[in-house]
Amino acid sequence: MTTLVLKNANLIDVRKGQVVGERDLLIQDGRIAGIDTRIEGNNVDAVIDLGGRFMMPGLVDSHVHVTAITPNFALLEVLSPFYVGAKSSELLQGMLMRGFTTVRDAGGADHGLAQAVEEGTIIGPRVLYAGRALSQTGGHADMRGPGQQTFEGCFCCAGLGRVCDGVSEVRRAARDEIRKGANQIKIMASGGVASPTDRIDSTQFSIEEIDAIVEEATAANIHTMAHAYTARAINRLLPRGVRTIEHGNLMDEESCRLFLEHGAYLTPTLSTYDALAKEGVEAGMAPHLQQKVFDVLDAGGVALEMAQRHRVKMLYGSDLLGRMQRHQLNEFHLRKDVVPADELIRSATSNAADAYGHTGDFGELIPGARADIIVLEKNPLDDVTVLTTPEEQLKLIVKGGRVFKNSL
Template identity: 80%
Template structure:
């Protein structure tokens, strides 16, 4: 089995927010097997001198839509899944080249796309996928307009969600996504920006339906993530066992208390509102839907400040659509004036592994973890911009022990 030794590495300890100087790291079988501050003994197939640059785990984006080749979701559901898959390949490769070695897809990706990446048939980050997000009729994944009685596309092809109503239907839908390999279940639990008939301040699904979905995910030993904006939506979800709340722009102080009490995580997605406000219509979003962005745009920053002040654990999420996915690293810029660099790095590394139930599997440079690694020219703990300039800063990208970029 091939072994690689990295020498002269300054390792970013993501949990403690510290630098471990002058380390050696041995990699075998896609995993880190040894780390030492003294020279490692034994022969290796390959040695890479990091020359004092900064070694850290690959980044994790906890809210992506790798099949969202357009922000027009109604159009997306009419497109050939073969076409969408082909177009997604470019989005995936660009994510990897930005330093993201794992992404959690929040609706759209499936077993086939994840397997193609795992086999290196497609270049991209490892995909943890929800399959189709679960939505009630008229909910955030129901893309029928108010005058439509039927839909020309289907909810099983290239779309991001599926419609289900009632306890028995949602239970069956959750079980079906689990059968298809979902690593988490996504609940559309409030109104949203890109859906045509719901209001952002609505709650979606009954308590009984939410309980059924969470129960099925828990039985399968996977977690649930829920799209929710308002405090009213969030505060009914967290006590039900939902692990991560996506967006959360209109949360309140009680929401923060519940996050802490139930050990739940918040995934702010400021970058998508910034991008949609600036170029959403130009990128393909309907103008009347873009106006909904302004209902939550400024509130996102206030929610971020509130969550940080209360010590709510957060994840890094971008939620960008179509060509706007090029702004994936902008989330660091939008949070950096509120959240210190060490905590920002945790949100994009070890916090994600903890939230998903994969502690120690990725997000850290420790023995036993996946050898998903980045080498940066400068120290990201001193300046988070080291992570936002991949062309200038990112010297090496490794995923599962394979090099995808090496400028050393």
């Protein structure tokens, strides 16, 4: 590992939401070793002068599917996992070049893909993976059609989820994903858009099953994330200890109260509904499934406003599929009129580390944290949309102390 100094940077403290002034930053062994107004050293391998540009932590997307090379999940489950892995490498590289240095995969990625990124075989953000999302029969990760009696694929290959029913089965499934190294466990706890046989307003898994899954995750010192749309689904999850609710478009005021009471986080994913409504069928989604998008499209903005008004802690999530993943930064545009720039930036940095139980490891620029850093031409606190034009604004990308882009 090299020793790197980044000089003359306007450092952004994302927790305070302010620029703290020009600083030099010392990176050793992939982590931040020191921050000062002036760093000198004889053992420095490289120095990059940032010329007063704005330096902040690398972005974190808390809801991605890096193996979702198509929005047709039934097709995904019968594709060669080697082909899916190869195509996923393209998606991962695109994410890193947009400034995302950590992503939380919500179903599909596994140890091998995360390890390939860690070793540098694949260029991309650090992948925190859930393995296979847990789904009941007929739930959001069961991709069998209503008339389908058999399934050609298998739930251990390229799909996003696995089917399990009953307390014993869900406990075993959670333990198996933990055995395979899952950083978090994903629960499909309501109906969804991309699944063929469930209704969006359904609840999924019994309370006893949810308790068993959360218990296993807690025992392993990892958190649970749950796919849920309606207030009925959300409000039965939060008291059980689920850490993050994904989507939440149809939540209510009681949901907000429960978020605050239990210290949980909401991950809105407005960008995926916007993209699916505009180009879902063209990108490969079945037309009858695309129609389900309109059940939650407008409600997402209402839920965002409600959550912001109640001061619910939020994470940045995109949940985009296939070629639509190029819209990953659009979430900033879709939230910016409701959420102030500093809070929106926190949702994509320090809030994520806090939610995952990794405070201080990433998501902020402090001594000891991972050297995951992006440098921008302009200050995103003044205009958060500068983050959405990486070709023009994103001048430097450092992940784990390694420079992946330098256009200074």
